[in-house]
Structure formats: structure tokens, C-alpha cells
Amino acid sequence: xxxxxxxxxxxxxxxxxxxxxxxxxxxxxxxxxxxxxxxxxxxxxxxxxxxxxxxxxxxxxxxxxxxxxxxxxxxxxxxxxxxxxxxxxxxxxxxxxxxxxxxxxxxxxxx
Amino acid sequence: xxxxxxxxxxxxxxxxxxxxxxxxxxxxxxxxxxxxxxxxxxxxxxxxxxxxxxxxxxxxxxxxxxxxxxxxxxxxxxxxxxxxxxxxxxxxxxxxxxxxxxxxxxxxxxxxxxxxxxxxxxxxxxxxxxxxxxxxxxxxxxxxxxxxxxxxxxxxxxxxxxxxxxxxxxxxxxxxxxxxxxxxxxxxxxxxxxxxxxxxxxxxxxxxxxxxxxxxxxxxxxxxxxxxxxxxxxxxxxxxxxxxxxxxxxxxxxxxxxxxxxxxxxxxxxxxxxxxxxxxxx
Numbered sequence: 524x525x526x527x528x529x530x531x532x533x534x535x536x537x538x539x540x541x542x543x544x545x546x547x548x549x550x551x552x553x554x555x556x557x558x559x560x561x562x563x564x565x566x567x568x569x570x571x572x573x574x575x576x577x578x579x580x581x582x583x584x585x586x587x588x589x590x591x592x593x594x595x596x597x598x599x600x601x602x603x604x605x606x607x608x609x610x611x612x613x614x615x616x617x618x619x620x621x622x623x624x625x626x627x628x629x630x631x632x633x634x
Numbered sequence: 635x636x637x638x639x640x641x642x643x644x645x646x647x648x649x650x651x652x653x654x655x656x657x658x659x660x661x662x663x664x665x666x667x668x669x670x671x672x673x674x675x676x677x678x679x680x681x682x683x684x685x686x687x688x689x690x691x692x693x694x695x696x697x698x699x700x701x702x703x704x705x706x707x708x709x710x711x712x713x714x715x716x717x718x719x720x721x722x723x724x725x726x727x728x729x730x731x732x733x734x735x736x737x738x739x740x741x742x743x744x745x746x747x748x749x750x751x752x753x754x755x756x757x758x759x760x761x762x763x764x765x766x767x768x769x770x771x772x773x774x775x776x777x778x779x780x781x782x783x784x785x786x787x788x789x790x791x792x793x794x795x796x797x798x799x800x801x802x803x804x805x806x807x808x809x810x811x812x813x814x815x816x817x818x819x820x821x822x823x824x825x826x827x828x829x830x831x832x833x834x835x836x837x838x839x840x841x842x843x844x845x846x847x848x849x850x851x852x853x854x855x856x857x858x859x860x861x862x863x864x865x866x867x868x869x870x871x872x873x874x875x876x877x878x879x880x881x882x883x884x885x886x887x888x889x890x891x892x893x894x895x896x897x898x899x900x901x902x903x904x905x906x907x908x909x910x911x912x913x914x915x916x
Binding site: 542543545546575578579581582587606609612613614615616623631 | 864
């Protein structure tokens, strides 16, 4: 899993490449925790490079959503690929989080 | 990540009529890769294939058995008593045995198809789910006759009469959970391969039956999503969704499309295979 972070207008964009699953979950959680510890609670996960998410991946996303929202921030998703979208739909995650076609739109939504 | 020395693998096949045969395609891939299962869970249409897989039959034998058991003829004969219950309720008392279709043929087909097998005969532990008509509870069957359990699990509301097992009237498993992952969690599975299907919506509602099917789909699809979310968050290990896609519409008795359905199941399993192998360290 490759994670690259970038600041745009006070929002942290995390560009992820690979799968979000049990094998990569600890790395992603650690990365997000570090961002939150730095006070970066307005997050956008750019999932353009993510081809798969499993139950462990969903738990990572949920943990990040709860933690950022508890600190007046949020985790918003962008660039979701069809296979990941299917899992997010099936698990009802699209009912509780905001999704956007691309990171720019997700960043703009924080204004 | 906590590693489990020898993870217990479960296959859960949800409701979805003939589409559930996609599980046979998944088994082709698993057999080739020598990925063994520790348990199989089936609900509604999925209970047919869960049972065939648990019996250890080949994909060909399972397909042949399906073609013999599940044909349009099983819904051809109307249940006269049910029609009278609707038309003349003062004369023929309405009760919990209501179902528009005479189920004698499907009962016989299942008895013949499963050749008197019991849960104790299964090569892989099998769990079949249905729903208690009187209190809505999920009923997990893991002993006794497989044919009886499967028959209870496929009691489509209004179509087939509820099936009495151990003095309980049981209706379709999808009514308590269309994808019973919870059974695998409860039985101690680590890695859960979940093959689920959303119920199709009607293009147009032009009859009472279509209205009935539509209401069932609305309810069961929402139930599928809420339960799936809960199970994903509650499970200690991995739930791997296998969601075959069908370009062609698959109806309740489209057994002529079985080869296509199996192929799509195989394709969906191949897609997840690298991750599954990575998880198993093979």
C-alpha cells in the first residue's frame, strides 16, 4: 500500500494505491492516526488507485470517520473505483459518508 | 495484523435463486487452488448449492442434480386449498400453511435430489437458515434431513407454503437475513467468503404477484445491506465479498442459464483469488 499526503486549502488529501484489507489496514490506520495527531482532521481519501476493500478496510474507514468527526473534521472519499463502490454500497457506507468524483470536488465540499 | 495459524474458512451463499449456482464456479477455482472449506452456510436458493457443495459432489454432478430438482414444473400446480382460502375464507379457513403453489412436487424433487442425505453425511459441516413464521427468528438447521431444511429455506412468501420442521412453521431464510454471515461468525469462522445477491426489482408492477415480489426485494435488499454492514464491523477477521455480475437477467427458473451463471461465479472468484491466497499465505 502506498500512501501520499498533500495539503490543499487546509484539507489533507491522502492518495492511496493498492488494496485496503487486513494486510494493509494497520499501515493505513497508523498513517491516519498520525495525521489526526497533527491536527489534520479534514481528510479526503483519494481512492483512484484502490482496487479492493474488505471488511478490515471498512473498519479502517469507519474508525477514521468516527475519530475525525469527533474532532469536528471528516473523512470524505473521492475517485472510488467500481469494485470498491459495490462494497461501499452493499455495506451501507454510502449512507453515512460523503463521496465525490475527484479530490478537487471533495476538497471544495469543506468550504 | 494478528495472524491466525490455520484460519477456519467459511463459504456463505445468500439468497438469489438460480444465481446462487455461481457458487459452483467459485468451487471450481477453490478446488483448482486446493483451498478447503471448514463450513458452508446457505440461505434460500443458496441453501441448495451450499448443500451440494457440502456433500462434496463435483460441479458436474451438482449441476445435473439442480437441473433435475429445480425446473419450472415445481410451480406449475396451483394449491387449490390456498385459492379457496382467498376466495371463500368463510368456507375454507385461512391459516399458516398458505401458499399459492402445491409443494408436493418440489418436496419430492428435493428428497430425490439429495438422496436422503442428512447433515451428518456432509463432507463439510453445513448450516441452512430459514425464518420462524411466528416470531421472525433466524432458524439455523444443522441436523436431520437436508431436503427438509432446504425446502424450509426456500419457502418464498405467498408462493410456497411455510414448511413445518420440529413443530415450527418456517419461511424463506432471506426474511431474517439474505446473506447469513452471522452464522459463520457464530460457528467460529475466521475467513468468510460471502457470495451475495441483491434481489431484482420489477420493471413494472402489473399484478399482485409482481407487487409481492417488489415488496420482498425492497425489504430484503435493505436487510442485506444493514446486516452486511453489521457483520463487517463485528467480525474479528476478514469477510471477502464475492459479487458476481450478470449482464443477462436471471429469473427464478432460468436453469438453462446455469453454465453462464457458473462461469460468472468463476470469474468473480478469480478476481478475489490473489487477495484470498495472500491472506492464506499460499
